[in-house]
Amino acid sequence: xxxxxxxxxxxxxxxxxxxxxxxxxxxxxxxxxxxxxxxxxxxxxxxxxxxxxxxxxxxxxxxxxxxxxxxxxxxxxxxxxxxxxxxxxxxxxxxxxxxxxxxxxxxxxxxxxxxxxxxxxxxxxxxxxxxxxxxxxxxxxxxxxxxxxxxxxxxxxxxxxxxxxxxxxxxxxxxxxxxxxxxxxxxxxxxxxxxxxxxxxxxxxxxxxxxxxxxxxxxxxxxxxxxxxxxxxxxxxxxxxxxxxxxxxxxxxxxxxxxxxxxxxxxxxxxxxxxxxxxxxxxxxxxxxxxxxxxxxxxxxxxxxxxxxxxxxxxxxxxxxxxxxxxxxxxxxxxxxxxxxxxxxxxxxxxxxxxxxxxxxxxxxxxxxxxxxxxxxxxxxxxxxxxxxxxxxxxxxxxxxxxxxxxxxxxxxxxxxxxxxxxxxxxxxxxxxxxxxxxxxxxxxxxxxxxxxxxxxxxxxxxxxxxxxxxxxxxxxxxxxxxxxxxxxxxxxxxxxxxxxxxxxxxxxxxxxxxxxxxxxxxxxxxxxxxxxxxxxxxxxxxxxxxxxxxxxxxxxxxxxxxxxxxxxxxxxxxxxxxxxxxxxxxxxxxxxxxxxxxxxxxxxxxxxxxxxxxxxxxxxxxxxxxxxxxxxxxxxxxxxxxxxxxxxxxxxxxxxxxxxxxxxxxxxxxxxxxxxxxxxxxxxxxxxxxxxxxxxxxxx
Numbered sequence: 001x002x003x004x005x006x007x008x009x010x011x012x013x014x015x016x017x018x019x020x021x022x023x024x025x026x027x028x029x030x031x032x033x034x035x036x037x038x039x040x041x042x043x044x045x046x047x048x049x050x051x052x053x054x055x056x057x058x059x060x061x062x063x064x065x066x067x068x069x070x071x072x073x074x075x076x077x078x079x080x081x082x083x084x085x086x087x088x089x090x091x092x093x094x095x096x097x098x099x100x101x102x103x104x105x106x107x108x109x110x111x112x113x114x115x116x117x118x119x120x121x122x123x124x125x126x127x128x129x130x131x132x133x134x135x136x137x138x139x140x141x142x143x144x145x146x147x148x149x150x151x152x153x154x155x156x157x158x159x160x161x162x163x164x165x166x167x168x169x170x171x172x173x174x175x176x177x178x179x180x181x182x183x184x185x186x187x188x189x190x191x192x193x194x195x196x197x198x199x200x201x202x203x204x205x206x207x208x209x210x211x212x213x214x215x216x217x218x219x220x221x222x223x224x225x226x227x228x229x230x231x232x233x234x235x236x237x238x239x240x241x242x243x244x245x246x247x248x249x250x251x252x253x254x255x256x257x258x259x260x261x262x263x264x265x266x267x268x269x270x271x272x273x274x275x276x277x278x279x280x281x282x283x284x285x286x287x288x289x290x291x292x293x294x295x296x297x298x299x300x301x302x303x304x305x306x307x308x309x310x311x312x313x314x315x316x317x318x319x320x321x322x323x324x325x326x327x328x329x330x331x332x333x334x335x336x337x338x339x340x341x342x343x344x345x346x347x348x349x350x351x352x353x354x355x356x357x358x359x360x361x362x363x364x365x366x367x368x369x370x371x372x373x374x375x376x377x378x379x380x381x382x383x384x385x386x387x388x389x390x391x392x393x394x395x396x397x398x399x400x401x402x403x404x405x406x407x408x409x410x411x412x413x414x415x416x417x418x419x420x421x422x423x424x425x426x427x428x429x430x431x432x433x434x435x436x437x438x439x440x441x442x443x444x445x446x447x448x449x450x451x452x453x454x455x456x457x458x459x460x461x462x463x464x465x466x467x468x469x470x471x472x473x474x475x476x477x478x479x480x481x482x483x484x485x486x487x488x489x490x491x492x493x494x495x496x497x498x499x500x501x502x503x504x505x506x507x508x509x510x511x512x513x514x515x516x517x518x519x520x521x522x523x524x525x526x527x528x529x530x531x532x533x534x535x536x537x538x539x540x541x542x543x544x545x546x547x548x549x550x551x552x553x554x555x556x557x558x559x560x561x562x563x564x565x566x567x568x569x570x571x572x573x574x575x576x577x578x579x580x581x582x583x584x585x586x587x588x589x590x591x592x593x594x595x596x597x598x599x600x601x602x603x604x605x606x607x608x609x610x611x612x613x614x615x616x617x618x619x620x621x622x623x624x625x626x627x628x629x630x631x632x633x634x635x636x637x638x639x640x641x642x643x644x645x646x647x648x649x650x651x652x653x654x655x656x657x658x659x660x661x662x663x664x665x666x667x668x669x670x671x672x673x674x675x676x677x678x679x680x681x682x683x684x685x686x687x688x689x690x691x692x693x694x695x696x697x698x699x700x701x
Contacts, residue, residue, distance in 0.1 A: 127183030623655030
């Protein structure tokens with residue numbers, strides 16, 4: 001994968017813009033089934049975000065989409081926690097990007113360029129992922145992906161889908177989770193929209209939205225009237241081992257192809273044109289062939305999925321925060337359209353960034369109406385010479401605001417107007433400045449700026465933070481204007497503070513007894529919160545979900561975290577050294593942490609929240625029996641029997657903390673060939689140094 005090709009300041013700003021855009025449209029896609037755009041531009045922005053984070057790992061921010069999956073379950077359905085997370089896939093778009101994926105696999109396993117890699121390939125159905133749980137052969141639960149950890153219970157509606165077996169053969173495991181895609185055929189989609197139009201009802205933009213909307217009907221009879229289908233593509237939790245599944249084919253090595261064949265014996269319908277491929281050239285031929293077949297299929301596919309066929313190799317590569325290292329989605333090209341730029345508005349974000357947004361003459365691109373596009377920053381407008389009234393080429397790639405690819409200057413009439421970037425915040429009137437070396441202009445108003453304060457509150461209640469149902473963006477806006485919520489602690493005083501309202505909250509427009517009761521119950525249920533989610537909810541710059549978990553794992557409890565953050569204000573202290581020794585927390589992230597905990601307003605927020613919440617200590621994964629659980633490990637030098645990535649992944653599975661630098665708190669340094677300064681530091685501190693062989697002997701017992 002190519003580098004982001006931005007300096008740190010440009011990368012930091014662009015990263016923040018991408019996060020905001022992707023999250024906005026994830027919500028439209030996963031919760032409301034009504035995206036403003038399609039898949040091509042979404043994927044392009046997502047891959048751009050991944051490239052930036054590869055080059056600048058310190059920029060993983062609060063709610064970075066690279067650390068998360070989908071969106072929180074929508075209201076109206078009971079939440080279901082998945083037995084095994086339903087993770088997403090990383091994307092590639094070009095042959096060069098796909099070669100980069102192959103290269104990473106080769107480097108992980110120390111394979112030469114001429115060694116084959118056995119891949120399972122299948123079409124990527126553009127539908128709604130679903131997990132089916134069978135007990136004693138009977139379908140007992142169906143859940144959507146949701147945010148990967150929790151989904152929606154749609155069992156009653158799934159029972160109406162003919163493709164899905166309600167009972168399994170006798171050879172099926174006692175507990176068996178099957179995962180796949182619920183979709184609507186193109187022919188059924190056309191018929192549905194004709195019926196909807198005739199009845200004066202909602203017209204769906206594309207088959208994916210129609211399938212999602214049909215599955216989420218509260219009345220299962222409506223779902224039954226819609227023609228939905230299902231393709232199975234994998235297994236979640238199973239009460240029998242993988243080898244037992246493999247033995248069904250009398251094989252000793254379990255492969256993804258074995259799993260698919262097993263699902264076939266359980267009478268599941270499987271994706272067409274799936275196959276095993278052995279070389280990069282075979283994969284590219286398969287891609288080109290499927291690109292030709294795509295228009296003739298009676299269902300939408302937005303790309304192809306490739307994954308290592310041997311499941312043992314999948315397990316060795318492991319996962320990153322939101323996706324598997326051993327699989328990738330090869331997406332089809334983006335779609336473009338030409339429209340007119342009618343206006344440019346400025347939006348103010350949580351950290352005060354002034355972001356320009358293009359308001360477009362609505363245009364349909366690939367079946368989705370597009371009316372907004374990102375302009376990123378002042379320099380982007382200047383570089384592309386974007387003017388109000390211009391004809392522009394818009395490209396979309398999924399569920400985010402699309403981008404303007406180019407301006408058609410040959411269509412100018414002379415009436416187009418240049419945009420004057422403001423030097424004052426449009427929300428509070430404070431001076432907007434652009435610090436030296438940065439591309440973003442920021443409002444200097446801080447928390448006196450209502451836009452910044454409101455955006456922080458929206459982040460606090462978001463799905464990966466406190467996930468408070470019924471307290472969405474519009475409600476935050478409404479309660480802010482009514483002075484009911486001005487800081488996070490006010491959320492937990494809301495029920496008490498609404499008792500004196502006249503008229504009472506349940507008589508407000510859009511409210512009722514049940515909705516008010518549900519809101520207060522949701523708030524009450526979130527008084528008990530895990531430490532990692534709490535840290536993430538604070539909205540500290542550059543602290544995303546993954547970094548919040550690392551902080552929680554390192555400090556263990558809220559009390560320990562606050563004590564440590566007091567100590568790290570002294571940059572010469574051992575506490576500061578311990579902080580920057582945590583993997584992925586460099587000086588830039590440390591600066592933002594120190595700044596947050598030093599600010600008196602934030603100290604008051606932490607004090608108030610500490611009194612009203614039960615912030616649970618970090619719950620470590622079960623690593624009972626591991627001889628290195630809880631130990632801090634540093635790998636250095638060249639390893640021979642495994643790659644550095646494989647060593648790190650294996651150590652983390654055993655419950656260790658893999659650090660990036662050596663300190664007095666390091667338990668082991670595993671030193672390979674040509675070890676340098678880290679080995680020297682370990683010896684100076686009398687830290688136990690292990691060879692690669694000694695490390696393997698220790699963990700294998």
